[in-house]
Amino acid sequence: MTELADLEARARAAGRPAGEEGLVVCENLVRVYRTDEVEVQALQGLDLVVTEGECVALVGASGSGKSTLLSILSGLDLPTAGRARVAGHDLLAMGRRERLGYRRSTVGFVWQQTGRNLLPYLTALENVALPMTYARVPRRARRERAAELLDVLGVAYCRDRRPGELSGGEQQRVAVAVATANAPRVLLADEPTGELDTAGGEEVFAALRRANEQLGATVVVVTHDPLVSGQVRRTVRIRDGRTATETLREQDGTGEEFTVLDRAGRLQLPGEYVERYGLRGRVRLTAERDHVGVWPDAPADDADPPGTSG
Ligand code: ADP
Ligand code: MG
Numbered sequence: 670m671t672e673l674a675d676l677e678a679r680a681r682a683a684g685r686p687a688g689e690e691g692l693v694v695c696e697n698l699v700r701v702y703r704t705d706e707v708e709v710q711a712l713q714g715l716d717l718v719v720t721e722g723e724c725v726a727l728v729g730a731s732g733s734g735k736s737t738l739l740s741i742l743s744g745l746d747l748p749t750a751g752r753a754r755v756a757g758h759d760l761l762a763m764g765r766r767e768r769l770g771y772r773r774s775t776v777g778f779v780w781q782q783t784g785r786n787l788l789p790y791l792t793a794l795e796n797v798a799l800p801m802t803y804a805r806v807p808r809r810a811r812r813e814r815a816a817e818l819l820d821v822l823g824v825a826y827c828r829d830r831r832p833g834e835l836s837g838g839e840q841q842r843v844a845v846a847v848a849t850a851n852a853p854r855v856l857l858a859d860e861p862t863g864e865l866d867t868a869g870g871e872e873v874f875a876a877l878r879r880a881n882e883q884l885g886a887t888v889v890v891v892t893h894d895p896l897v898s899g900q901v902r903r904t905v906r907i908r909d910g911r912t913a914t915e916t917l918r919e920q921d922g923t924g925e926e927f928t929v930l931d932r933a934g935r936l937q938l939p940g941e942y943v944e945r946y947g948l949r950g951r952v953r954l955t956a957e958r959d960h961v962g963v964w965p966d967a968p969a970d971d972a973d974p975p976g977t978s979g
Contacts, residue, residue, distance in 0.1 A: 693719035698751035711737040713910035724881040729907035777848030779858035786844035794828040800850040818846040838869030856886040
């Protein structure tokens with residue numbers, strides 16, 4: 670067994686069981702920012718479950734709470750209320766020591782700003798080896814694993830270069846290696862392709878997928894890029910600090926749309942459906958044996974432009 674595979678196997682064995690409910694579980698998560706007189710509700714009762722092994726894209730308009738959620742999951746920020754558990758850690762109740770260990774080895778993080786992920790005076794290999802120092806991995810093993818990670822992520826040829834000598838896409842792929850150095854259960858990335866061109870973005874996504882498939886990390890990636898959601902199986906859309914809709918894509922390219930029902934029974938329909946079926950204001954519900962139907966209140970008349978029938 671290679672050093673890399675061995676580390677991964679140990680990391681997974683040590684972490685089990687994470688509970689049957691999911692590796693990442695957020696329930697009714699609230700984060701309120703208070704600045705002087707103003708109060709911003711960045712998260713307003715968000716629900717999210719991510720199962721171990723998944724690769725999930727998180728999308729949503731600017732200001733919808735995506736970065737707030739990722740900061741909480743990374744252990745950097747504390748929610749105001751609700752429940753958040755990751756790999757058996759209660760993020761609302763962690764003490765200082767547990768939080769430190771959590772941030773070092775349970776989660777890995779990739780930021781949007783390429784300059785924020787790597788130390789400029791270290792080579793790619795040294796950058797990847799650095800987090801393992803904190804985990805007390807012996808020097809030789811650190812260098813071996815760092816080299817293996819760079820290889821798996823397609824940037825072995827960058828090992829002796831400093832960040833200034835790398836393209837944005839190469840820097841972000843090295844950043845994925847840094848984030849996975851201590852074999853985290855969860856890899857979080859906040860718009861990691863935001864500063865890159867299309868080709869660079871695709872390479873970084875390929876690296877995230879390898880981190881998921883070959884290194885065994887559960888991946889949650891925030892993205893603005895509509896192309897990206899096509900590359901993952903599950904896309905979760907956050908709207909106004911809550912999860913609104915989910916899309917599950919099957920291997921054959923077909924997709925299934927889901928929406929999240931909150932505690933009060935509210936749900937949000939995908940905008941595309943609202944438009945396609947001409948749903949406006951009051952809609953008609955029908956209770957069927959095994960499902961609920963949603964109908965426009967008045968049957969749409971194709972001959973009439975919208976808004977002229979009432
Ligand atoms: P996204 O990443 O989806 O663009 P954010 O999570 O960054 O959204 O922000 C969600 C909301 O919270 C926004 O209205 C933003 O202005 C506000 N917000 C984020 N961080 C802070 C902060 N540190 N102080 C005050 N308001 C904040
Ligand atoms: Mg953001």
